[in-house]
Structure formats: C-alpha cells, structure tokens
Amino acid sequence: MRTLCALLLSWLSATSCVAAEWFPLQVEVDGRGASYQPLTGASKPWRICALLPHGMDRYWWGVAWGLDEEAQRQGVQLGVYEAGGYQYPDMQRAQLTRCGQLAADAYVIAAISAKGLCDEIALLHRDKVPVVDLINRIDCPGITARSQVDFADMAKAAMAYIIEHSKGRTVRVGWLPGPKDAGWVADAERGMAEMDTSSKVAVLNGGYGPVDRSTQAVLVRQLLAREPELDYILGNAEAAAFAGQLVRARGSRYKAQVVSLYATERVLEAIADGTVLASPTDAPVIQARVAVDLAIRALEGKPSPQRVSPRIEVIDKGNLKRFDISHLMPPSGHWMIRQELPE
Known part of the structure; x- marks a missing residue:
C-alpha cells in the first residue's frame, strides 16, 4: 500500500511524516483564538478509555495514534476501542460497558450517533466520571469538554x-x-x-x-x-x-x-x-491529543476550556507541500491502534 510519504517524496522531506512536538498550537478555545499548551504530564497513571466509531480508514488511524502518543507523553494508561463501523452502535455501547468493568477513570468518545449513548453518559456524569466529546459531536447532557471542529x-x-x-x-x-x-x-x-x-x-x-x-x-x-x-x-x-x-x-x-x-x-x-x-x-491527530489532555485536566481539577478546535485549513495542490502531515496521519508504518485498557 502506498503511503503519502512515498507518493510525495519529491515534495516532502524525509522527516515530514514524523511527529515533532505538537504544542504550543494556535487553536480556537471556547470561540476565541488562543495558543494551546497541554499539561507537561499527569500526576498519576489515570486510566482513560477511548471509543472510536471504526478503524477502517487512515483518518481514524491518525486519531488512534494521536490518542496513544499523548497518553504516553503524559504517562497515563489508555484503552482504544473501535466499533467496526457506523452501523454498529450496540458494539460501541458494549465497549463503553467493558471500560466501566475495567474501572476507567475517564472517557474520550467519538460517538457513532449524536444521542446514542445519552443514558450511559448520564450515569457517568452522575458518578463524576469525565467524558470528553471527540470530533463527532455528542448531543447529550453531561459532557465535560469537547475537542471538536464544527x-x-x-x-x-x-x-x-x-x-x-x-x-x-x-x-x-x-x-x-x-x-x-x-x-x-x-x-x-x-x-x-x-x-x-x-x-x-x-x-x-x-x-x-x-x-x-x-x-x-x-x-x-x-x-x-x-x-x-x-x-x-x-x-x-x-x-x-x-x-x-x-x-x-x-x-x-x-x-x-x-x-x-x-x-x-x-x-x-x-x-x-x-x-x-x-x-x-480538521487536524484529527491534534483533536485526539487535545482530548487526552482535556480528560487529564478534568481528572486533576486543573483549569480546562469547554471546547478546543484546531483551525480549519483547506488543502489543494497549490499548498499541499506546505501542509503539516503529522496533524492528519501517523508516521509511515503505523496502522490502526486497538488496545485493551490494562487491567
């Protein structure tokens, strides 16, 4: 399978698909332009459950990679689950239940359906378990923060x-x-x-x-x-x-x-x-990294915005060579990350 790095070898440097430090980054924070600076590290190895709709395309490969990279950088434990497609809301619900059985401290959810997990999220909110809405938009009460582009x-x-x-x-x-x-x-x-x-x-x-x-x-x-x-x-x-x-x-x-x-x-x-x-x-890798940081901030009672949105950039052939690919996809050779939250 071709990778973008191979296809654009004449345009991009050999390191263009290797992630550099991603922050500080100019984003929209609660509707205003700001420079986003994540925490330097978590105070303890919190247990975070990430639920994704599927892992069939490289968009979600990048999301999973961004989640995993930020979890490693901040020193927290991470489970990454993908439901297999938008036609499987029951699988995503079952995966949320599984993370509850594994005593997840917080959830990062890219939901299959805007309202499909409202009952489960209400219970998490009741128990003061943070839920971060990632990318897809959740239309339920009880969301702690959102890492999302409209x-x-x-x-x-x-x-x-x-x-x-x-x-x-x-x-x-x-x-x-x-x-x-x-x-x-x-x-x-x-x-x-x-x-x-x-x-x-x-x-x-x-x-x-x-x-x-x-x-x-x-x-x-x-x-x-x-x-x-x-x-x-x-x-x-x-x-x-x-x-x-x-x-x-x-x-x-x-x-x-x-x-x-x-x-x-x-x-x-x-x-x-x-x-x-x-x-x-919409810089999905960045949204994923921010989501992990927002979950940790909520767990540690640190100041946290309600919504963080990377700035939209329109890519065409004229500016493709200048685009930072690490905001979109993992390095060459990285595939979809699926991993159980450690017991």
Whole structure:
C-alpha cells in the first residue's frame, strides 16, 4: 500500500511524516483564538478509555495514534476501542460497558450517533466520571469538554472553495456526507443550509451511508447514474476518493470535479494526483491529543476550556507541500491502534 510519504517524496522531506512536538498550537478555545499548551504530564497513571466509531480508514488511524502518543507523553494508561463501523452502535455501547468493568477513570468518545449513548453518559456524569466529546459531536447532557471542529464550518469551507473555483458559474453539486445519524453529518448539513449560495449552486443529495469504500462506491455510482451532468461532487473522504477515480478514469463521460468534506491520507494522495481538487482538514491527530489532555485536566481539577478546535485549513495542490502531515496521519508504518485498557 502506498503511503503519502512515498507518493510525495519529491515534495516532502524525509522527516515530514514524523511527529515533532505538537504544542504550543494556535487553536480556537471556547470561540476565541488562543495558543494551546497541554499539561507537561499527569500526576498519576489515570486510566482513560477511548471509543472510536471504526478503524477502517487512515483518518481514524491518525486519531488512534494521536490518542496513544499523548497518553504516553503524559504517562497515563489508555484503552482504544473501535466499533467496526457506523452501523454498529450496540458494539460501541458494549465497549463503553467493558471500560466501566475495567474501572476507567475517564472517557474520550467519538460517538457513532449524536444521542446514542445519552443514558450511559448520564450515569457517568452522575458518578463524576469525565467524558470528553471527540470530533463527532455528542448531543447529550453531561459532557465535560469537547475537542471538536464544527463540521458546519468544514462544509462551508469546502463549499466556499467550490464557489470560488466555479468563478461565478451556475453549478450542480452532488452531496454525499456520510452516515445520517452521526452528529458531524448533521453539522455538515447545517453548514450547507447556512451557506448563501443564491441561485448559482444547486445541491443534490446523493444519500447517506457508512463511510466504508464499498457503501460509498455504490452511492457515488447511483448519484452519477441519476445526475450524469454534475459539475462537482462534495462528499466524505471515501466518497470523494472513489468519485475522483471514477470521473477521471479514461473514457469517463462524467465532467464532475471532486472536493472532499475532510482530509485523509487517501484524499491527499488524490489531491496530489489531480483526481480530487481540495479538502478542508480538521487536524484529527491534534483533536485526539487535545482530548487526552482535556480528560487529564478534568481528572486533576486543573483549569480546562469547554471546547478546543484546531483551525480549519483547506488543502489543494497549490499548498499541499506546505501542509503539516503529522496533524492528519501517523508516521509511515503505523496502522490502526486497538488496545485493551490494562487491567
């Protein structure tokens, strides 16, 4: 399997996929620009349970790596669990229960469903167990802090790129956001609805589904079969990467150009080879690192913001070589981390 480091060898230095110290970092803290500085280390080896929706793509590989790196740096114990896909909310619930059996001190949760764990989170809140909302958005009472970029802003950044790229033309945009019940998808759709696109942009919904390649490939093909004259496709990373390959294939009858809603290593490869135009990035590795720090702050009673959001950056072929890849993905040779919280 190609890695981005290998693909962009002529652009990037040999150390570009090796993480340097990630802080201090300019972020949004409770809605205001600030320089984020994590703790130097935890006062004791707290036990933190991290729940992720899946580990099928490199976005979540980066999240798991960021969680593990920050846990090691601060000297805490970490369990990393992934449910296998957005279609398995019961698995995520079972994994939360398992962490309770292992006496986790705090939870970092990238939820499958915005409201799917509300009962469990209410019990954790009752017992004063910190819960940090990571990336996906949890819409439940009892959340301690959030490490999260608003996907409404991600969608707006992606659509703004399309509007600028179209140079004022009237365009038709196919929309493939991802799983319907996920909080980040609802936020992205809110962002699309809030965009002032006047009469120049028609958005055509291509449907919802888990963000595995097979599901998204079906949705892309169905969308193009219904709407072969699309000017752009804007979709989740798997939809965008597949659509880029399909519409740019030799002999393709489609004219659509492709923008991804968020970046993964595969999307960056597609930007490099010209099959995807651009993608905003929410710096998932940084969000993961911050989430661990927020959990430790809560456990130790340290001052802590309610919400920390890395700044959104839109990546295209023109600025790809300047992008700090360690904010998005682990170094070459690192794969998905799955590990039980030590007993």
